[in-house]
Structure formats: C-alpha cells, structure tokens
Amino acid sequence: MKRKQQVEIPPKIILLILSVVCIVLLFFTMFFSRSVPFLDQICGVVLVPMERGVNAVGDWVNERIEDVKESSQLRQKNKELQNEVDELRQQVASLQSDQSELDDLRKLYDLDQKYESYSKVGARIIATDSSNWYSTFTIDKGSKDGIQEDMNVIAGEGLVGIVYSVGKNYAKVRSIIDDTSYVSAMFSTTADNCLVNGDLKSIEDGYITVDHINKDARINEGDELVTSNVSSKFLPGITIGYVSDIEVDSNSLTKSGKVTPIVDFKHLEEVLVITQIKETGEESTDKQSKKTSSKQDSTTGETATTEENQKDGEE
Numbered sequence: 001m002k003r004k005q006q007v008e009i010p011p012k013i014i015l016l017i018l019s020v021v022c023i024v025l026l027f028f029t030m031f032f033s034r035s036v037p038f039l040d041q042i043c044g045v046v047l048v049p050m051e052r053g054v055n056a057v058g059d060w061v062n063e064r065i066e067d068v069k070e071s072s073q074l075r076q077k078n079k080e081l082q083n084e085v086d087e088l089r090q091q092v093a094s095l096q097s098d099q100s101e102l103d104d105l106r107k108l109y110d111l112d113q114k115y116e117s118y119s120k121v122g123a124r125i126i127a128t129d130s131s132n133w134y135s136t137f138t139i140d141k142g143s144k145d146g147i148q149e150d151m152n153v154i155a156g157e158g159l160v161g162i163v164y165s166v167g168k169n170y171a172k173v174r175s176i177i178d179d180t181s182y183v184s185a186m187f188s189t190t191a192d193n194c195l196v197n198g199d200l201k202s203i204e205d206g207y208i209t210v211d212h213i214n215k216d217a218r219i220n221e222g223d224e225l226v227t228s229n230v231s232s233k234f235l236p237g238i239t240i241g242y243v244s245d246i247e248v249d250s251n252s253l254t255k256s257g258k259v260t261p262i263v264d265f266k267h268l269e270e271v272l273v274i275t276q277i278k279e280t281g282e283e284s285t286d287k288q289s290k291k292t293s294s295k296q297d298s299t300t301g302e303t304a305t306t307e308e309n310q311k312d313g314e315e
Helices: 011-032 038-114 282-295 303-312
Strands: 120-128 136-139 152-155 158-166 171-175 182-187 193-197 208-214 224-227 239-248 254-261 270-274
Touching: 182 239, 208 239
Parallel strands: 158 239
Antiparallel strands: 120 136, 120 270, 136 171, 152 158, 152 270, 158 171, 182 193, 182 224, 193 208, 208 254, 224 239, 239 254
C-alpha cells in the first residue's frame, strides 16, 4: 500500500493563519462583546496565550537582530583595534630601529672622540661578501669624498681594516679578520711588537691569531693590542683587541696567542674612515728595521719585526 504523503504547511502560512484568526477575534471582541458575552471568555482562553507566544517570538527575533548588530559592531571594532595594534607595532619597530641607529651613532661619536687627533669621514656599509663575517665590504664613500687607498677604517671601539680599492662613489675595505690581512701591532702596556693575522676559520670561535712576540716580553692575559708605530700602513695606537692563550713557540724564541677583536665583525653598519695615510717615509725605517732585526736573530729572536714589516706591506 502506498503511504499517504504528509502535507507540510510552511511556518509562514501557519503564522499568517494565526494572525488572521487573532484579527478576527479582536474584531468580534471590539464590536460584539456586549451582544455575545462568551466571546470575552474565548478571547481570554485563546487570544491571550497566542499574544504571549507572538510577543515571545517577537522578543526572540529582536534579541537575535540585536545580537547580529552587536556582533557586526564587535567585528568592526576588532578590525579597528587590530589596525591600531599593527600600526603600534610598526611604530615600535621604527623606534627600535631608530634607537639602534642612535646607539651606533653614539658609538661612532665616542670613537671619534677617542681618536680625535685623526680627521675622519663617516660611511655606511652598502655591500659585503657572501660570508657571515665582514671580512671584505664596500662603503658608500669614494674618491669624491676624499677616500684613498690605504686609509685606515675604524668602528665600535677600534680597528676594522684598511681601504684597498677606491671608486668615485664607493670604496672597498679589507678587515683585519680576513685571511690575507696582517697588522703590525704592539702591546699597549710594554710596547713589545708582534704580528696580528687574520683568520676566518678562527674568528668563528671569536678570535684571530697573534705571533712573533718576543719570548722575553712581559705580557699578561688580557693585555691590549694596538697598531704599532713601525707599521707601514696602519696609524699607531688604534685598539685591535685583547690577547689570551699566550704560549712559547717551538723555536723557543717567540710567543704566540689569540686575539679577541674589539670590533663586532658580524654586525657592522657604520664605520669611520681616517682620512690620513701613514707617512711613506716609514718605508725606509722598515727596511732599516729588517737589517737590524736580521743581525739580532741569533740572540734576541727579533726576526718577528722583519716578517712583521714584510707582511704588513702586503695589506
């Protein structure tokens, strides 16, 4: 047997029918309540609950409408607040960047005061090699700004390196940590000479090497190394770093050790170029020093000075 299909009446139709019934009952109540007294009772039994139901439905609908409005307002407010948060974050990032730049400028100012006897030009690093370290890099100042080859470069609290190539609007710098870098240095406490060697492998552990220290030099762990007076290209008295792990070499004539650079070669941004070149007249002094140190080789081990000057000239 086929089942009878149930007829579903849409809720809208039901609501419409109930509304019509309510209107009809209201009409009868208004005009025939006196002549038909029992209509009051019918209205009281039928109409009042219906009105309550309709009111309840209306209240529920109003609440939902208000909820939708409030939800929309909250979403809009949340969007506005999120935009404000993003803007504040950008402002904070900008302030942090400005603070970092200000700190760098303060360090450069302090460095400028430390070596106030040297004239300098400030420059920004615009390119570097592919490594994580600033072993060689390019600055945004060149020959039109008075930059020349062999000018010393400083940053942080001391020596960075030396200019080795110059263009009109740029210059290239080789830092003291580069494998090809050699710097004639001396201990600020004793004036004993030595040679600081760049070493990109060792700098990964935070140091470069120093050798050709006279075995009789009275030096201690943590002593400061500065550029030497006998250097052919580096101006004297610029801080390089601090020495550690000093040991006597196998030849029993010299010592060697490690140097922790005073400059952070991973985070350079601004540098100062000293616009003064070491007097070339010192080349004759270097040659004389070679002869003297060679004569003293058998007794004092001061061959270090000879090799020091030779390597220093390779910068």
